[in-house]
Amino acid sequence: MSPTASGSHCVPATPMTTEALPRPIGLAATFGHLREGTALPVTVVLLVTIVAWYLGAIWLNSGLVEQRFEQTDKPATTAEFIDTAWSLDRPVLPAPHQVAIEFYDSVFTRDVTSPRSLVYHAYVTGSAAVVGFVFGTLLGIVLAVGIVSWRTLDRSLLPWIIASQTVPILAIAPMIIVVLGNVGLTGLMPKAVISMYLCFFPITIGMVKGLRSPDPLQLDLMRTYSANRNQVFWKLRWPASVAFLFTSLKVAIAISLVGAIVGELPTGAQAGLGARLLSGSYYGQTVQIWAALFMAALLGMALVAVVELAERLTLRRMGARP
């Protein structure tokens, strides 16, 4: 029933540090313990996806291809038909290799500072996301500390923070851009504000949980040492919350990127992945949209990976054994 051990030599086992702690259920939580021996299954699933994609490209583009062959009055052979379907200029669904070529072109062959380079757009969006993430983290931690150490805030503010998670905050994004634009703030800052606004919620919630995670036994021990509130906080609560903090940070950085991208949508921004998506959709440049999407995906994964690395280093320094 449990074949997880069979392929464990392919991938080094993940450190136990994060799994020994109670973590919120989420995509990241389930990731850890089901990772052993995944190289082969993941490859198979990816291959199937790519094959399905190629087939889907034929199917979805067939209308456009038929139009093209009707103009030339030449009956198309199957090979020609498929070949055309995979090499259209503005296909309904571009074939994977078209996207890969466009991606390669706009990442490696162009000057990094030119507005036609995807690296440039990724930098514009990524820097806004990171700045917003840093401020959001600070704000989230400060709020959590306030909530944990002050009962009135806990009772009155926390319910609102939880309720505000059910609100589609992203809808406010365009307005924040416009409002800050009126005050004279343009460029990176408005997007960073949106990212900050989006990502402090998960951090506050995670930190409140983490700061409260020490059990009564540990708190009693601190009391027998006659530790004061400050000492309890710095020597027990704060270290106990670090694992929770990193779990929320991973969620937060992903949301913060979404915030930065959406922040570029409604205001006609000139640069950034969101602007690239929007201009692609105006001019029907599907290949460009897909390439930008892949860049966004890569950027998101890279940002999460950086946080994960920081988590591993920090937990190791704090004495968690792998």
Place this chain on the structure above:
Amino acid sequence: MRAGAIAMALALAGAIASLWLLENTAPTLAFWALVIAVTIASWIGLERLARIDKPRWIGAILVPGLFGLLLLYLWQVLTVGFDVPPILLPSPARIGHQLAANLDLEWQDFRQTFLKSVLAGFVLGSGLGFIVAILVDRSPFLQRGLLPLGALVSAIPIVGIAPIMVMWFGFDWQSKAAVIVIMTFFPMLVNTLAGLASANSIERDLMHSYGAGYGQTLAKLRLPSALPFVFNALKINSTLALIGGIVAEFFGTPVVGMGFRISVEIGRMNVDMVWATIAVAALAGSVFYGILALIERGFTFWHPSYRQERS
């Protein structure tokens, strides 16, 4: 208890008086003194009330409710008192007025965005994720192939797929529903798989000793124990669906819908209407979430997190 109630009552009277003053006279120094007094009095009242443990509704409903009222009050007094230009931040009264004046339009937007795209996408995406999870659960190979990908997908800004979906499915609600289906699929898949795996081996052994087959174990043990995870995914998805529906409308839509309204009214600098639309979206999101939480309570009443409350 009594001191808290008195402080709150004083604060309430002061708040009403200051709002009346604001309506009829220009703000003076005495007015601001009154506002500060109201803030301090209500904070003292909140401090007192927050210490009360029983009855439960004081801590759970009254304190956050009063705190929300305090925030609304300060918002109103500060925006009007300092003459903040409405384009920066309109006062709650203005937003409420705008909302009441355009109820018909807001209802049409709500119907287009929420009742059509969000609900359709949410049901399809969550349902699909659930069914695929149950199918994939039988094959550990597929499971190990899909789960890491599901985790990767969570790092991807999926909203970006909206322009493509608009091209494929047209401007109407179908394209928005498609975006939502993709956004909600993976959280449901991953959470359901985790939930199905959450029944422990003792319980499974018991089912085995009863001679229960795969179907019976699934229906009587594993699905019920997966329910908390499923509801967790549904709650995550309720927010995601609303965000997806609104953002997808930024990429093209018929002339109705909450995302359309927001982007158009911003172009016309009609910020009051934008805030009114956001208020509707916030209300819809909270009610949607609340209904899911109520259903969850009905289905998973046995779960420790609910049993604790009652005792």
